[in-house]
Amino acid sequence: MPHYKLTYFNLYGRGETARILFHLAGVPYDDVRxxxxxxxxxxxxxxxxxxxxxxxxxKxxxxxxxxxxYLAKQFGFGGKDEWETARIVEFLLAFDDIGPMLYNVYVEQDPSKKAELTELTIDRGLKPLYNRFEKSLEENGNGY
Ligand SMILES: N[C@@H](CCC(=O)N[C@@H](CS)C(=O)NCC(=O)O)C(=O)O
Structure with missing residues (x-):
């Protein structure tokens, strides 16, 4: 088995999915924080x-x-064919759409504008996106 070392900060963020993949696969790795x-x-x-x-x-x-x-494919979670892999990448990238939606809220200093932006972002950005995630869960019918 290869020797794996994952380096990230001591938080969930962009590193946690890889840690979860190691955990799911039961594969040992150096978890460098x-x-x-x-x-x-x-x-x-x-x-x-x-x-x-x-x-x-x-390397x-x-x-x-x-x-x-890469890890998903190594551990058998990367889809059984190119189509499933494409759908997996679709969801990976859909999650990436959340970050830019939150940026303006995060940097806004004025408390009342921040509250207004938060509400707008939830209603127009996050809810429609999460509704789509929910719909996919229902369509898949297997909890994933
Ligand atoms: N597109 C990169 C973004 C990586 C990224 O922004 N990492 C942040 C932590 S989540 C970082 O390294 N920040 C430290 C810095 O900006 O100096 C990815 O998905 O890995």
Missing amino acids: IEMEEWAGKKSDTRWGFLPELEVDG KVAQSKAINL
């Missing part, structure tokens, strides 16, 4: 200046979705 104080000294050693990064027998790959898809 970088503290924020250490990060400045390590950033320039990473492939893109960000985490997570995965090392497989000393590095970065970008969370590439890591997740």
Whole structure:
């Protein structure tokens, strides 16, 4: 079995899906968690200046979705054919649409504007997206 090392911060964020995949597959790995104080000294050693990064027998790959898809395929969760893999990638990327929706809310400093933006983002962005996730769960009929 290859030697896996996953490096991310000590939080869920973009690293947790890979950790869950290791857990589901029962595959051992080095779960390296970088503290924020250490990060400045390590950033320039990473492939893109960000985490997570995965090392497989000393070879590095970065970008969370590439890591997740790689591990999913290695562990048998990557779809039984190209069509299923495409649908899996569809959902990986659909989750990525959430981040940009939250950005304006996150950076807004004025409390009343922030409250207004939060409501708008939930109604126009998050609810329609999550309704689609719910619909897919219903259509699949298997809880996934
Ligand atoms: N597109 C990249 C984004 C990675 C990313 O933004 N990572 C953040 C943590 S979630 C990071 O490394 N931040 C540290 C920094 O910006 O210096 C991915 O999906 O892996």
